[in-house]
Amino acid sequence: MMSDTDLIKLYSARILALAADIPHLERLDAPDATVKRRAPLCGSTVTVDIKLTDGRISAYGQDVKACALGQAAASVVGSHIIGCTRDQIEAARDALLAMLKSDGPTPPAPFDGLEVLRPARDYKNRHASIMLTLEATLEAIDSATKTACA
Template sequence: MKLYSERILALASDIPHLGSLPAPEGRARRRSPLCGSTVTTEVTLRDGRIAELAQDVKACALGQASAAIAGAALPGRNRAEIEAARDALAAMLKSNGPVPAAPFEGYEALLPARDYRNRHASILLALEAAVDAVAAAEEARARDAG
């Protein structure tokens, strides 16, 4: 099947930032109800940007490949940048939009997944969990400051 290219399988086998953080400021878990894939993301922030990142990925090869691409691109990004990448990835998959902009251009590897709508949710998990984790960290900081 063209969907599981060597590049996708290579990405799936080399996910950066696996594990957990000793003291995350934000944590989020996202699950795809269709396939049961889950991604949990933990972050710490510095100046509103991801300073530390950890991922726990229990997903199909496409979800793992997505987590690998996200894991490489997420450090140093703020929530708005991650939301833009998530939205661009959704548009790429669902409405033939362009590949997300740098540093998320690695999602080009998942262009063949456009034709497999039942896989889209799993592919989006890593960026959705990252957005939620950053939002949770921002909320915790606001609570602590208030």
């Protein structure tokens, strides 16, 4: 059971501010791909719509139904996703997972704001929710790429 001190540390003012200000909450009318991901343990869900232009995210929409940590991750990702390539998003996903699982380095720019979630490394039951947005975005890119090549 978390103590009050642990909860205060985990749900910092910065995390709560990010959760309250998630960009790109409008779904796209005609996305190249849409992916919905769910974290089985907590039930958090994220639905991501993307448009790709020349291998970069050119439009992005998201519907986030997650805890404050998942919302904060969606906020950081949404703030910096436009213009990013699959490689940048994959590097952020891999670094975020390493940061949470083994106290690895902060994800690279432009996703270095995910550092705010480092205190969640001790709460493994929150990791899946935090990872949802990046994982859904990568899956959407893969889906859009396959569709474009078909």
